[in-house]
Amino acid sequence: MEQVRQTVREALRDAMAEEMRRDPGVFLMGEEVGQYQGAYKVSQGLLDEFGPRRVVDTPISEIGFTGIGVGAAFGGLRPIVEFMSFNFSMQAIDQVINSAAKTRYMSGGRIGCPIVFRGPNGAAARVAAQHSQCFASWYAHCPGLKVVAPWSAADAKGLLKAAIRDPDPVIFLENELLYGRSFDVPDDPDFLLPIGKAVIERPGRDVTIVAFSRMVDVALDAAGILLRDDGIDAEVINLRTLRPLDVPTLVASVTRTNRLVSVEEGWPTAGVGAEIAALMMEHAFDALDAPVLRVTGADVPLPYAANLEKLAIPQPDDVVAAVRSVCHRA
Amino acid sequence: MEQVRQTVREALRDAMAEEMRRDPGVFLMGEEVGQYQGAYKVSQGLLDEFGPRRVVDTPISEIGFTGIGVGAAFGGLRPIVEFMSFNFSMQAIDQVINSAAKTRYMSGGRIGCPIVFRGPNGAAARVAAQHSQCFASWYAHCPGLKVVAPWSAADAKGLLKAAIRDPDPVIFLENELLYGRSFDVPDDPDFLLPIGKAVIERPGRDVTIVAFSRMVDVALDAAGILLRDDGIDAEVINLRTLRPLDVPTLVASVTRTNRLVSVEEGWPTAGVGAEIAALMMEHAFDALDAPVLRVTGADVPLPYAANLEKLAIPQPDDVVAAVRSVCHRA
Amino acid sequence: MTPDGIVQPGKGLVMERGAGVGEPSAEELIRLYRDMLLIRRFEEKAGQVYGTGLIGGFCHLYIGQEAVVVGLQACAAPGDSMVTSYRDHGHLLACGVDPKAVMAELMGRRTGCSAGKGGSMHMFDVAAGFFGGHGIVGAQVPVGTGLAFAHRYRGDGGLCLCCLGDGAINQGQVSEAFNMAALWSLPVLYAIENNRYGMGTSVERAMAGRAMSERGFAYGIPGREVDGMDVLAVRAAVAEAVAEIRAGGGPRILDMKTYRFRGHSMSDPASYRSREEVALMRSENDPIARLRARMLGEGAIDEAGLKEIDGALKAVVAEAIAFAEASPEPVPAELLTDVLAEGRG
Amino acid sequence: MTPDGIVQPGKGLVMERGAGVGEPSAEELIRLYRDMLLIRRFEEKAGQVYGTGLIGGFCHLYIGQEAVVVGLQACAAPGDSMVTSYRDHGHLLACGVDPKAVMAELMGRRTGCSAGKGGSMHMFDVAAGFFGGHGIVGAQVPVGTGLAFAHRYRGDGGLCLCCLGDGAINQGQVSEAFNMAALWSLPVLYAIENNRYGMGTSVERAMAGRAMSERGFAYGIPGREVDGMDVLAVRAAVAEAVAEIRAGGGPRILDMKTYRFRGHSMSDPASYRSREEVALMRSENDPIARLRARMLGEGAIDEAGLKEIDGALKAVVAEAIAFAEASPEPVPAELLTDVLAEGRG
Numbered sequence A, B: 001m002e003q004v005r006q007t008v009r010e011a012l013r014d015a016m017a018e019e020m021r022r023d024p025g026v027f028l029m030g031e032e033v034g035q036y037q038g039a040y041k042v043s044q045g046l047l048d049e050f051g052p053r054r055v056v057d058t059p060i061s062e063i064g065f066t067g068i069g070v071g072a073a074f075g076g077l078r079p080i081v082e083f084m085s086f087n088f089s090m091q092a093i094d095q096v097i098n099s100a101a102k103t104r105y106m107s108g109g110r111i112g113c114p115i116v117f118r119g120p121n122g123a124a125a126r127v128a129a130q131h132s133q134c135f136a137s138w139y140a141h142c143p144g145l146k147v148v149a150p151w152s153a154a155d156a157k158g159l160l161k162a163a164i165r166d167p168d169p170v171i172f173l174e175n176e177l178l179y180g181r182s183f184d185v186p187d188d189p190d191f192l193l194p195i196g197k198a199v200i201e202r203p204g205r206d207v208t209i210v211a212f213s214r215m216v217d218v219a220l221d222a223a224g225i226l227l228r229d230d231g232i233d234a235e236v237i238n239l240r241t242l243r244p245l246d247v248p249t250l251v252a253s254v255t256r257t258n259r260l261v262s263v264e265e266g267w268p269t270a271g272v273g274a275e276i277a278a279l280m281m282e283h284a285f286d287a288l289d290a291p292v293l294r295v296t297g298a299d300v301p302l303p304y305a306a307n308l309e310k311l312a313i314p315q316p317d318d319v320v321a322a323v324r325s326v327c328h329r330a
Numbered sequence C, D: 001m002t003p004d005g006i007v008q009p010g011k012g013l014v015m016e017r018g019a020g021v022g023e024p025s026a027e028e029l030i031r032l033y034r035d036m037l038l039i040r041r042f043e044e045k046a047g048q049v050y051g052t053g054l055i056g057g058f059c060h061l062y063i064g065q066e067a068v069v070v071g072l073q074a075c076a077a078p079g080d081s082m083v084t085s086y087r088d089h090g091h092l093l094a095c096g097v098d099p100k101a102v103m104a105e106l107m108g109r110r111t112g113c114s115a116g117k118g119g120s121m122h123m124f125d126v127a128a129g130f131f132g133g134h135g136i137v138g139a140q141v142p143v144g145t146g147l148a149f150a151h152r153y154r155g156d157g158g159l160c161l162c163c164l165g166d167g168a169i170n171q172g173q174v175s176e177a178f179n180m181a182a183l184w185s186l187p188v189l190y191a192i193e194n195n196r197y198g199m200g201t202s203v204e205r206a207m208a209g210r211a212m213s214e215r216g217f218a219y220g221i222p223g224r225e226v227d228g229m230d231v232l233a234v235r236a237a238v239a240e241a242v243a244e245i246r247a248g249g250g251p252r253i254l255d256m257k258t259y260r261f262r263g264h265s266m267s268d269p270a271s272y273r274s275r276e277e278v279a280l281m282r283s284e285n286d287p288i289a290r291l292r293a294r295m296l297g298e299g300a301i302d303e304a305g306l307k308e309i310d311g312a313l314k315a316v317v318a319e320a321i322a323f324a325e326a327s328p329e330p331v332p333a334e335l336l337t338d339v340l341a342e343g344r345g
């Protein structure tokens, strides 16, 4: 397939624009999505093309406009709700969980909520504790949601389009630091990636490194170092979807490599890595030659100071150390 | 020590009353805590004894009164904020996490937030999806909090008193179905239980069952069945605190039993059981003769129908089955 | 089944929507009466059945407030939507949902309008325009505002009837929704069912300042007080508000002064209000008794006619109970369906 | 260090609290001027330093709004508390926090007022009565209301000066806090720093209905508009409101009409307002220039005196920068401290 080079930011915008062209029920709402072109310019040009009816600037009223989005979805529309950052989704989380995620079940399937909640998640650069939380584990915990966390521009495009077409609420966790990164993206308005499937970004024989979002970069960097310095051939899996997790892909990989390290930037306790460790116990215990190790963000609110921030966020060396530990152990 | 027989409800009330007598800065606020005597009668009599200055009925404004509680704690008071149920803490969770939990760190230790958030958590009887969520894993995920989940009346009393005296924000997860249960409680106004310590409720040699809150009952029932029917001698650990988890106690137990099953009523993905499984990987991999198994609530919003509700919540038989599985495996 | 087909689900049971314009005919008075009485009889029975254990969990009866939802629905048109809180049985019935489906849901049966999975607080019937039944106080207000957003987006001419309690008015998300509804001039009627108490807390103890009807003034939303115990007053006020909304006037607030005759839910110490207060409301200000008196006074109906209606409605309710009791629980496999769309085979 | 001890942390730097009653003396005019100019010079430098990369993340400058916080603090008494949003540098300085500690925090240094862990948006100085520095829009409003609750609970006679932006007014938690503050008659002054925009959204595009000052009317909270570019108008309005609050009158709202001369944060396309609008405000309505003109007109100071003040303040700021640059980052072990109280050895 023809590929175009584009940034994650452009891929996200194109995904929305294409789906808005395709389905008149799709609209975007959130703070500064219209006239300002998006706080991070993700919605650049959308107001021009689609007008204020479909690109709706809201007041700073997260729970209010989230609930409005949910109601609009109940009413048959397909809202994309942008959180300027997922930190602010905490204000609205009751509507996300109790109204969007639970209603299909509570209604015995009589009513669905096709809605996408998207925006940057996790740490950006130096924005400190209140603006840097990773919500991957919280949302992955909750039935009734799908949770997606793209890494590349192709991920962003194919998964966001799939999320917008999905009949259920999708939490779409972007990463501000990736917005400006360029990748090849298939040049096809029907390019979709399946929600629920992970992808092997780098095949390898010796150990499986599982990551999502920006941590895929960290994992790939670590894999490079490991090959160069230790001759360890790491397989890197990009999860892409956090709920449902692609257990078969993980199990198949670990069955070959017998070792697994998970990498996430969020907090450790009951994080995505914990889930992966538990799943590997349950599905691949006999295949494991070493304990599944977790590389995670430090168990602290993210500090502002540059040196501490760096210490708090997983670096390739942290992954290298964890891999060495699991590989030297067997 | 002299013991008195009392219900969990009474133990909670006595804990609050004693601490309010001891420290004039302690006050209780929430919906229906005063004149109504508590939606579940936990604050029975407190308005009479302490008056409306210290037992404050609020409007149905969770994020507002939570923020007011946080501000009062910054201002030197020791608020106890009651959520009529923890489900409604979702409305206020931004204040809990961003204001209460993170401020000590963000201020470099210049300001603390001694506050207790308490109320019933998880499923009650037939109250369906929006009123039955277990928030154990969400709160346990977040640094800056302590998370406590008592089972017995003694737990309730000793831990709530400790929580009120604690200099940091404590999430105190009660269980409505336990309120009416009676237990022996030490008759001592200075009876405190340490936050961060688990307790072995039933020693055993063959397998470790880890539970918290009402699931301790389920675990104990399962242990009884296992001994009777299978001759399996299960050790039952009551976690009491979910953050920080008492890793040494868990590791010591599993080092003896070589098998572990965790039981929680919350959802599986990235739950407390996942964390325990990951910790056992990391700290006791070589001691494990079988994978750590998780018994959890079904991965669905809690259904209303009586038969489905029962299927959705862990029952002793589910624990028995999991224990048999790990014990027959080695 | 009565001669006029009263038990057919979703139609005929309640009056034609949009009928509530102009002076009510004798026939319409009778329909209003019947609709209110259906709710009353249904709720009375639900309360009894709760006592037997066949209904579990939280169950919030609507007894005393019937005039509000019946007056609202009298002015609704096909395609309009409605949302409310957990106190929703009456709303379902007023939307024309089959009492059998509501009762079966209360008992957690497969035939319930939420297939037994939602229970009292979480009922839905999209075909009837009823979008829940929301257990979180205030949450239905942004949701209802979003339904209004969808009406406007599609240009379908519909509006949302968004009910909330007096206690819910103090939820911040309600203020947020008011602001956006006004800013975007959305077709939504906020009907505050002001029964004076949110659980055990009186309005005075929960709300500072001015009259509840003025809670929208800051956002430019007109509001007025309505005697919520007079179904004709409700109907008239709603008709006016709905006409203004349909004409593009944006949201309206009606503060419906009403009262619940029973406890907040099935367990309620009732210590927050006096027996006398309740007794007085029941005896002097029962919306059903008031309409009955008027109808008799006007000669719109006679005692025999009233009796016939009551008998028919009691039969409807009895049939609903029989139906629900005879209905099976969901099959165990239903535990895992309906989490997502693809979960259903 | 200037002769009057201007760089001593936490005292002498800003005027005595509670001084803002009655007609301002020439000396007070000078202090108001100096306090505003300190903020201006500090923020100008912070903006420059940001460009060098020594400050990172979000950084919201207060330039243009100085009259608001200086006028507020002119009426504060010892023991009063203050909270605001992330746009907080000026508030810290006006509370008397050492500019060195503020600048060091901006640079993420160990000597910063949050030990380098909070950064621009999360600064605290309890001794100075400043309780943050809150990054979540609107969150400081319930928190400030809680500080007022604590003042009342303790009976310490204090009040909370609670600042919020025009955008924050649309947060539901603000409405909730207003209602409870009014219901419980708490000693809190809500100072809306109405700089016309929340990020790129003008007040008109965010807020329906009436004037911002009337957003408390529904709760019975008096409110009024204030020329927030005139420090003496601010001081007078605050003095009156504070007196009413201290007398037990409950909360007050002041809608301070102000303007930010810079972008929302350091990256701002500024496409939402015209260059002319900004230029006009800067040239016609600069709070510092306005006070300067008045002082010169009244003969309270002469050009030489102004120059001396400016020189002294520039020195203070330069010293703050030098101090911050010379300060070390936190030691790595600080990563894990201060999560809980016991974390600190």
Ligand SMILES: Cc1ncc(C[n+]2csc(CCOP(=O)(O)OP(=O)(O)O)c2C)c(N)n1
Pocket (backbone or CB within 6 Å): B031, B060, B062, B084, B088, B091, C085, C087, C135, C136, C137, C138, C164, C165, C166, C167, C168, C169, C193, C195, C197, C198, C199, C264
């Ligand atoms: C956010 C939230 N907080 C608290 C509750 C518990 N609760 C259920 S009903 C209720 C009272 C609501 O009163 P009102 O809005 O007046 O409605 P009414 O019950 O009178 O119809 C409360 C506090 C809830 N369901 N949701």
Ligand SMILES: Cc1ncc(C[n+]2csc(CCOP(=O)(O)OP(=O)(O)O)c2C)c(N)n1
Pocket (backbone or CB within 6 Å): A031, A060, A062, A084, A088, A091, D085, D087, D135, D136, D137, D138, D164, D165, D166, D167, D168, D169, D193, D195, D197, D198, D199, D264
């Ligand atoms: C709850 C929340 N939503 C969104 C944001 C992102 N944000 C930061 S500042 C801001 C604008 C606030 O405007 P205003 O209240 O007028 O204050 P100003 O910046 O003008 O001082 C927004 C939307 C946030 N920090 N918190």
Ligand SMILES: [Mg+2]
Pocket (backbone or CB within 6 Å): C165, C166, C167, C193, C194, C195, C196, C197, C198, C199
């Ligand atoms: Mg009420």
Ligand SMILES: [Mg+2]
Pocket (backbone or CB within 6 Å): D165, D166, D167, D193, D194, D195, D196, D197, D198, D199
């Ligand atoms: Mg502003």
